[in-house]
Amino acid sequence: MRNSIAQSPPNVESLCLRTDKTRCLMVWLLELQKNATAEELIRLSSRFKTWKIVFVHSFPNFSPMVEARVIFEALPPLAMLRAHPGLCDWSAWLQDRRALLMSKWSPEKEICYGLSFNDYAALVPKRADAVH
Amino acid sequence: MRSIDLVLVLDARFEGGASTAVVTEIAALLEDPDLTVGLLLIKAHLLGLPFPVHPQIRRFITEGRVVVLRPHEAWQCRLAVIHHPVVFENMPRTALPLRAEQAVLVLHHPMRDASGALQYDLPVIVQTIRASLCDDIRIAPVSAVVRKSLWPEWRFDAPVTDIDWKNLLDPREWPFDPEPKGPPLEPIIIGRHARPDPLKWPDTREEAALAYLADNPRFEVRILGGGPFLEELYGTPLPANWVVTPFGYDTVPGFLAGLDAYVYFHSSRWSEAFGRNIMEALACGLVTVLAPVFSREFGDAALYCTPSDVGPMLLELAADPEAWAAQRHRARLWVERHCDPAFARDRLRPFGLPAPSGSMASNTGATGFAAPAVQRETSKTVLFVSTNGIGVGHLTQQMAIADRLPQGLVPAFASMCLSLHVAAEQGHPVFYLPHHKHLEAESEPWNRVLAEEIFDLLRHLRPVLLAYDGTAVFGGVTAALREFPDLMSIWVRRAMWRECHRPFLDHESTFTAVIEPGELAGDLDHGPTRARRPFAYLVPPVLHIDPAARMDRAAARRHYGLEDDHLAIALQLGSGANFEMRSLRRKIIQRLLADPRVVILDIVSPLAPLPEQADTPRLRILREFPSFLTSRAMDAAVSVAGYNAFHEQLLGGIPTLFIPNEAPEMDSQLTRAQWANACGLGLILRARHDIGALDQTVARLLDDDFRAACKDRLAGLPQENGARDIAEFVTDYSAMIRTDRWPEDIYPR
Numbered sequence: 001m002r003n004s005i006a007q008s009p010p011n012v013e014s015l016c017l018r019t020d021k022t023r024c025l026m027v028w029l030l031e032l033q034k035n036a037t038a039e040e041l042i043r044l045s046s047r048f049k050t051w052k053i054v055f056v057h058s059f060p061n062f063s064p065m066v067e068a069r070v071i072f073e074a075l076p077p078l079a080m081l082r083a084h085p086g087l088c089d090w091s092a093w094l095q096d097r098r099a100l101l102m103s104k105w106s107p108e109k110e111i112c113y114g115l116s117f118n119d120y121a122a123l124v125p126k127r128a129d130a131v132h
Numbered sequence: 133m134r135s136i137d138l139v140l141v142l143d144a145r146f147e148g149g150a151s152t153a154v155v156t157e158i159a160a161l162l163e164d165p166d167l168t169v170g171l172l173l174i175k176a177h178l179l180g181l182p183f184p185v186h187p188q189i190r191r192f193i194t195e196g197r198v199v200v201l202r203p204h205e206a207w208q209c210r211l212a213v214i215h216h217p218v219v220f221e222n223m224p225r226t227a228l229p230l231r232a233e234q235a236v237l238v239l240h241h242p243m244r245d246a247s248g249a250l251q252y253d254l255p256v257i258v259q260t261i262r263a264s265l266c267d268d269i270r271i272a273p274v275s276a277v278v279r280k281s282l283w284p285e286w287r288f289d290a291p292v293t294d295i296d297w298k299n300l301l302d303p304r305e306w307p308f309d310p311e312p313k314g315p316p317l318e319p320i321i322i323g324r325h326a327r328p329d330p331l332k333w334p335d336t337r338e339e340a341a342l343a344y345l346a347d348n349p350r351f352e353v354r355i356l357g358g359g360p361f362l363e364e365l366y367g368t369p370l371p372a373n374w375v376v377t378p379f380g381y382d383t384v385p386g387f388l389a390g391l392d393a394y395v396y397f398h399s400s401r402w403s404e405a406f407g408r409n410i411m412e413a414l415a416c417g418l419v420t421v422l423a424p425v426f427s428r429e430f431g432d433a434a435l436y437c438t439p440s441d442v443g444p445m446l447l448e449l450a451a452d453p454e455a456w457a458a459q460r461h462r463a464r465l466w467v468e469r470h471c472d473p474a475f476a477r478d479r480l481r482p483f484g485l486p487a488p489s490g491s492m493a494s495n496t497g498a499t500g501f502a503a504p505a506v507q508r509e510t511s512k513t514v515l516f517v518s519t520n521g522i523g524v525g526h527l528t529q530q531m532a533i534a535d536r537l538p539q540g541l542v543p544a545f546a547s548m549c550l551s552l553h554v555a556a557e558q559g560h561p562v563f564y565l566p567h568h569k570h571l572e573a574e575s576e577p578w579n580r581v582l583a584e585e586i587f588d589l590l591r592h593l594r595p596v597l598l599a600y601d602g603t604a605v606f607g608g609v610t611a612a613l614r615e616f617p618d619l620m621s622i623w624v625r626r627a628m629w630r631e632c633h634r635p636f637l638d639h640e641s642t643f644t645a646v647i648e649p650g651e652l653a654g655d656l657d658h659g660p661t662r663a664r665r666p667f668a669y670l671v672p673p674v675l676h677i678d679p680a681a682r683m684d685r686a687a688a689r690r691h692y693g694l695e696d697d698h699l700a701i702a703l704q705l706g707s708g709a710n711f712e713m714r715s716l717r718r719k720i721i722q723r724l725l726a727d728p729r730v731v732i733l734d735i736v737s738p739l740a741p742l743p744e745q746a747d748t749p750r751l752r753i754l755r756e757f758p759s760f761l762t763s764r765a766m767d768a769a770v771s772v773a774g775y776n777a778f779h780e781q782l783l784g785g786i787p788t789l790f791i792p793n794e795a796p797e798m799d800s801q802l803t804r805a806q807w808a809n810a811c812g813l814g815l816i817l818r819a820r821h822d823i824g825a826l827d828q829t830v831a832r833l834l835d836d837d838f839r840a841a842c843k844d845r846l847a848g849l850p851q852e853n854g855a856r857d858i859a860e861f862v863t864d865y866s867a868m869i870r871t872d873r874w875p876e877d878i879y880p881r
Binding site: 014015016017019052060061062066067071072073074076077080083084086087088089092093096097100103104 | 511513542544550551552553556557559561562563564566568570571572573574577578580581584585588592593594739741
């Protein structure tokens with residue numbers, strides 16, 4: 001286990017889920033409007049047939065991703081983070097979450113629709129806002 | 133730092149006499165409006181099994197009459213009364229939320245047993261208390277027996293109180309007839325009660341036969357607290373005049389009221405600290421015969437002899453009505469003089485309690501604890517982690533618990549459920565943990581990642597308890613929990629496992645406690661968990677919504693736009709992700725619609741794709757969660773027999789045709805459906821086996837007389853909801869300070 005915030009796992013290779021040489025494309029869909037995505041996903045999937053595509057979204061409802069039968073990771077919607085500002089230091093958790101996702105998939109390329117991770121992270125409530 | 137007058141420090145999970153005495157003590161203390169009382173709950177090492185808090189202590193908490201001090205809070209008190217040395221046998225695993233000006237360590241058990249073996253290391257315990265709670269400690273034995281056990285090694289760095297901290301008992305709660313008609317008629321009914329334990333019995337059958345007048349026609353012997361151990365101890369058959377019944381605390385007063393006399397002898401290896409059972413017998417005015425070792429404690433309230441003299445002594449006394457009556461009054465008088473609950477307050481006076489009005493707690497606003505008892509400005513998180521590959525059942529079960537947590541405990545959900553939004557929509561924070569099947573990943577590297585994901589949640593959220601729900605316990609879960617060995621963790625593990633699930637039993641020890649939600653069909657469950665039931669906390673069936681809290685029938689039918697003459701049938705066939713139902717669904721719909729009264733409400737799983745809308749208004753396709761809320765609208769249902777659906781249909785009083793999902797990785801829905809069918813509580817249709825019976829089974833469901841009879845039977849099912857019990861368990865365990873871990877196990881080098 002890692003022992004400091006935003007530190008990549010000690011043995012990154014041991015945390016990578018990919019066991020073949022397929023290249024990975026990570027598609028960030030943070031805070032994207034749901035209606036705009038489904039068609040986009042299918043179009044992307046068909047263009048990158050030789051790639052493993054991992055979508056990282058923040059939709060509250062996963063149905064569009066499930067129905068499209070794609071691989072996805074989910075980050076909490078900003079609305080949820082704002083509703084629970086005191087649950088933890090969201091910025092710190094997100095930095096660790098991103099580091100782990102990177103280790104987990106080791107993407108060769110990243111494409112961003114909607115907010116970038118950094119823009120998304122910049123909008124999370126700060127610890128000082130916390131109730132507890 | 134908040135202040136409070138008095139804090140009882142105890143492992144409140146004990147079932148026995150010590151807890152009962154504490155209940156009496158608390159009740160008496162709470163009669164003083166000037167006294168504020170708190171509880172510091174300790175999880176001591178003695179109870180390894182997942183016992184809940186004693187129900188009567190729990191009631192004080194639920195009613196908000198005592199405040200529970202929780203880890204990471206800061207309190208001070210004038211006096212801490214530590215019940216039982218075992219609670220400080222190890223160092224607490226975290227700083228206590230309390231500092232006390234003075235402390236009394238109540239010894240409920242002799243320091244050495246009858247053979248001289250040391251039962252606890254008092255000097256070390258005193259040191260631990262001094263280091264963690266209070267400098268000014270006094271030791272208070274509960275009886276002369278315990279006091280005597282402290283000699284000859286009287287070398288404790290703390291004074292011993294002059295008076296014993298006796299167990300208390302309210303005589304008003306125990307039946308006593310001051311003027312009975314006379315001495316007993318033969319056969320004289322003698323009895324004894326104790327929890328089932330061989331140490332509470334004479335060592336040999338010969339001794340027991342003498343003390344308990346085996347096969348003596350002049351006596352009937354009633355035993356409350358028997359069990360298989362008794363036959364193991366003495367061999368079979370037991371004497372013909374012994375009437376043996378299992379132990380039950382609630383049945384004690386009634387049991388004692390039926391006796392003429394009380395006889396108690398125990399093993400030579402046992403040292404009875406106080407003998408609450410004896411005290412209860414005396415309170416009922418029973419002529420009581422004891423081993424001479426008790427004479428120091430009970431004086432003339434009882435008679436003392438060897439086992440061989442019990443019969444002659446009782447017969448001689450019974451022949452003298454005046455002597456018999458006098459002995460009864462001496463017994464009752466002793467309890468009134470020595471055990472009156474008023475002593476609970478009297479013995480606090482040397483410690484300056486109750487405090488003069490305006491001091492300590494009353495100055496700081498700690499009085500007037502509103503129920504529920506956990507009301508804090510500093511909320512703490514309970515992390516619910518669940519599996520759920522194809523449905524939403526485990527997540528729903530966790531929401532049932534979360535909804536019943538007191539304010540101040542914030543539930544957060546980390547789940548593999550693809551319908552996690554149902555928790556988010558109820559305002560809960562949620563975290564998605566994708567299952568390896570949805571990532572096209574191998575299980576081994578995925579478990580390594582899962583461990584990191586849960587580890588991150590634990591270190592950032594710092595929950596006070598982790599509740600896991602699922603049949604499969606993944607390596608990633610256990611690896612993450614190993615990193616936080618002091619974290620309270622529970623595994624809510626349903627029954628009805630298939631054999632393929634058996635390896636997951638090996639992970640029981642990963643968790644602090646295993647809780648098994650009740651199964652109405654549990655008697656038919658012969659799966660792998662059955663043998664583990666004695667090691668789990670069993671609760672009634674868990675429902676997300678209490679049946680009584682549902683929308684009333686008229687409103688629910690308006691909600692669905694149903695007319696009075698409609699026969700509303702709910703169709704709930706699950707996600708279909710791992711069990712093909714499409715063809716059967718079509719046939720059932722066709723057969724149902726053949727009845728012109730029928731309107732089908734096809735409630736589609738949050739995970740299943742919505743079918744195309746039908747071309748008839750009598751088939752309405754809905755996606756609703758939780759659909760149980762409006763289920764009073766239904767006249768019947770066709771449903772899978774997953775845990776939640778099964779118990780909701782039955783406990784909701786809905787005649788149901790169950791179609792079990794028989795996919796091999798599922799729990800045994802078939803057993804549930806077969807049980808309901810056999811009991812006349814529902815119908816069964818196996819998707820592959822019973823297709824030829826479809827018409828007649830659906831016809832039976834549509835038969836008005838069948839449904840009426842079925843509803844009558846369903847109305848007789850018990851209406852408890854285990855979600856409440858689990859929520860209380862979570863609340864209490866998350867407040868406990870752990871002293872149950874041995875230093876050699878938890879200070880890694």
